[in-house]
Amino acid sequence: DTGVSQDPRHKITKRGQNVTFRCDPISEHNRLYWYRQTLGQGPEFLTYFQNEAQLEKSRLLSDRFSAERPKGSFSTLEIQRTEQGDSAMYLCASSFDWDSTYEQYFGPGTRLTVT
Amino acid sequence: DQQVKQNSPSLSVQEGRISILNCDYTNSMFDYFLWYKKYPAEGPTFLISISSIKDKNEDGRFTVFLNKSAKHLSLHIVPSQPGDSAVYFCAARPFSSGSARQLTFGSGTQLTVLP
Numbered sequence: 001d002t003g004v005s006q007d008p009r010h011k012i013t014k015r016g017q018n019v020t021f022r023c024d025p026i027s028e029h030n031r032l033y034w035y036r037q038t039l040g041q042g043p044e045f046l047t048y049f050q051n052e053a054q055l056e057k058s059r060l061l062s063d064r065f066s067a068e069r070p071k072g073s074f075s076t077l078e079i080q081r082t083e084q085g086d087s088a089m090y091l092c093a094s095s096f097d098w099d100s101t102y103e104q105y106f107g108p109g110t111r112l113t114v115t
Numbered sequence: 116d117q118q119v120k121q122n123s124p125s126l127s128v129q130e131g132r133i134s135i136l137n138c139d140y141t142n143s144m145f146d147y148f149l150w151y152k153k154y155p156a157e158g159p160t161f162l163i164s165i166s167s168i169k170d171k172n173e174d175g176r177f178t179v180f181l182n183k184s185a186k187h188l189s190l191h192i193v194p195s196q197p198g199d200s201a202v203y204f205c206a207a208r209p210f211s212s213g214s215a216r217q218l219t220f221g222s223g224t225q226l227t228v229l230p
Contacts, residue, residue, distance in 0.1 A: 004158070033217060042119075042204050042220030043159065056217065091158055095216070102147050102208055104218060106158030 004107035006092050012113045013082055020078045021110045025094030032075050033104060034067055035091040036060065043091050043106075049075060050097075082114045118142045119207050121221035129229050134192040136224050138205030141186065145207035149218065150179060150190050153202045162203075163190070195228045202226075 005024045013019050025032050030051050035043035046065070048056045051072035061067075064082075069075040079086055089111050093104035120139045128134045138148075146167040151159035165172040165179045165188070172179050178191045192199055202225050206218040 031216065040124075040222060042121075042206070042222050043218075045217035045219070048217055058217075093158075102216065103149065103161045103164065105161070106151075108156070108158045 004092055004094055004105050006090075006107040006110050008110055009108060010111045010113075012115065015082055015084060015114055017082055018078065018080045019082060019112065020076055021090055021092075021112075023075045023077070023092030023107060025074070025092070026105055027073075028096070029094035029105070030072065030097055031095045031104075032069055033093040033095075034075070034077050035093065037089040037091055037109070038087075046077075046090075079112075082112075084114045087112055087114045117222075118145075119205055119219050119221040121203075121205055121224050123224050124222070125225040125227070127227045127229060128195045130197055131194045134190075134195045134199065134226055134228065136190040136192075136203050136205075136226065138188050138190075138221055139186060140188075140207055142207070142209065142219075143186075144209040145219075146210040147208040148179070148181060148188050149206045149208070150177075151204045151206060151220075152199075153204060153223070159204055192226075195226075197228045197230050200226055200228050 007022045032049040034046040037043045049069040064080045067077045089109040091109045092107045095104045149164040150162040152162050153159045163174050163177045181188045202223045204223045205221040
């Protein structure tokens with residue numbers, strides 16, 4: 001397994017368009033997280049899945065954002081009617097339930113630019 | 116409301132010397148702390164962690180110290196190497212009886228190790 005992968009790595013879109021990002025976690029990981037990182041800041045939590053169930057959402061996740069994890073494997077994050085403030089790096093992470101270090105393994109991220 | 120703070124945006128150290136990166140937190144519910152390293156165009160990579168029941172954890176050249184009464188932790192890198200040049204993020208996880216395990220990150224410190 002090569003780790004967490006994300007696609008695309010870069011996305012440029014015009015304001016008002018919809019975009020969708022994909023995350024493939026490490027195969028045996030049952031937990032999946034989405035974070036957003038803006039310039040000069042650390043990653044900020046957006047939402048979390050345990051298997052296919054979305055168990056928590058941050059207040060940062062407005063109603064224009066939706067995330068899914070069908071069948072508890074890969075996940076998608078969709079942003080509808082993008083705004084310039086959505087420009088950021090979107091990071092996906094996965095982890096074990098039973099990992100005593102509570103380490104989350106991050107993907108390389110999708111950099112979104114809204115023009 | 117920044118619950119995890121890294122007050123030094125940057126740090127420069129000579130190769131072979133000690134690098135000390137600092138992190139402060141405000142939330143008493145945090146019970147596990149992690150350090151991540153991030154190179155440009157890559158996702159954060161786990162470095163080392165510490166539970167709130169300990170005050171020190173070592174892994175090779177990396178040592179993390181936790182002072183719970185001061186709500187302060189630090190990462191020591193000895194000896195520093197040019198390949199250590201990266202952004203270092205401090206992250207914290209709250210104790211929770213529920214399923215949420217999201218990490219709260221600081222804003223990062225750019226470490227530059229000079230040859």
